[in-house]
Amino acid sequence: EVQLVESGGGLVQPGGSLRLSCAASGFTFSSYSMNWVRQAPGKGLEWTSYISSSSNTIYYADSVKGRFTVSRDNAKNSLFLQMDSLRDEDTAVYFCARDRGVGALPAGADYWGRGTLVTVSS
Amino acid sequence: DIQMTQSPSSLSASVRDRVTITCQASQDIGNYLNWYQQKPGKAPKLLIYDASSLETGVPSRFSGSGAGTDFTFTISSLQPEDIATYYCQQYDNLPHTFGGGTKVEIK
Numbered sequence: 649e650v651q652l653v654e655s656g657g658g659l660v661q662p663g664g665s666l667r668l669s670c671a672a673s674g675f676t677f678s679s680y681s682m683n684w685v686r687q688a689p690g691k692g693l694e695w696t697s698y699i700s701s702s703s704n705t706i707y708y709a710d711s712v713k714g715r716f717t718v719s720r721d722n723a724k725n726s727l728f729l730q731m732d733s734l735r736d737e738d739t740a741v742y743f744c745a746r747d748r749g750v751g752a753l754p755a756g757a758d759y760w761g762r763g764t765l766v767t768v769s770s
Numbered sequence: 771d772i773q774m775t776q777s778p779s780s781l782s783a784s785v786r787d788r789v790t791i792t793c794q795a796s797q798d799i800g801n802y803l804n805w806y807q808q809k810p811g812k813a814p815k816l817l818i819y820d821a822s823s824l825e826t827g828v829p830s831r832f833s834g835s836g837a838g839t840d841f842t843f844t845i846s847s848l849q850p851e852d853i854a855t856y857y858c859q860q861y862d863n864l865p866h867t868f869g870g871g872t873k874v875e876i877k
Binding site: 692710743757759760763 | 802804813814815831859866867868870
């Protein structure tokens with residue numbers, strides 16, 4: 649059974665940093681690209697970042713480019729999101745999601761974690 | 771960015787009713803469209819990919835159609851467990867944008 653479990657969320661002040669983790673199991677993590685998607689309270693879904701299986705291809709939404717860094721450790725079946733210079737508008741539940749695309753061609757997510765809440769507030 | 775316009779934003783229907791949701795892309799996206807279901811407090815679940823392909827294990831009452839800019843998602847016979855918000859997502863171009871969602875309730 650595919651499982652994705654996010655951790656690392658919490659309350660942080662504007663301008664602060666946070667590092668999210670996603671532990672993957674039930675599939676060959678090193679063979680799949682991964683995404684981070686967020687959802688502000690009561691709002692819709694927003695894709696934020698993508699990383700290919702080998703980390704060779706990385707994409708970001710303009711809203712987080714230059715502030716967020718996605719990475720992965722295939723030996724530890726883990727995905728990460730380093731979030732710096734956080735803003736109020738980054739407040740959201742952050743979902744780790746496995747990409748269903750082949751190679752480094754993103755195609756949306758077929759499995760999602762339950763998410764971790766990040767709250768940016770003073 | 772490609773804008774995805776989903777309608778209606780909410781609907782109320784009776785059990786066994788046929789429910790239809792539309793999604794319009796601001797430019798041609800071929801068939802590069804997914805449909806997701808999200809129940810309150812839960813992660814989204816992929817139902818339909820490539821505009822019309824049913825994800826493994828998803829009941830056959832769910833279906834999708836369309837290509838280019840206009841897409842339709844249908845629940846052929848609404849069940850109580852289908853209460854959720856449904857989202858379309860294009861994956862033709864980055865960023866992979868989502869529609870605003872359609873909240874489906876039981877009348």
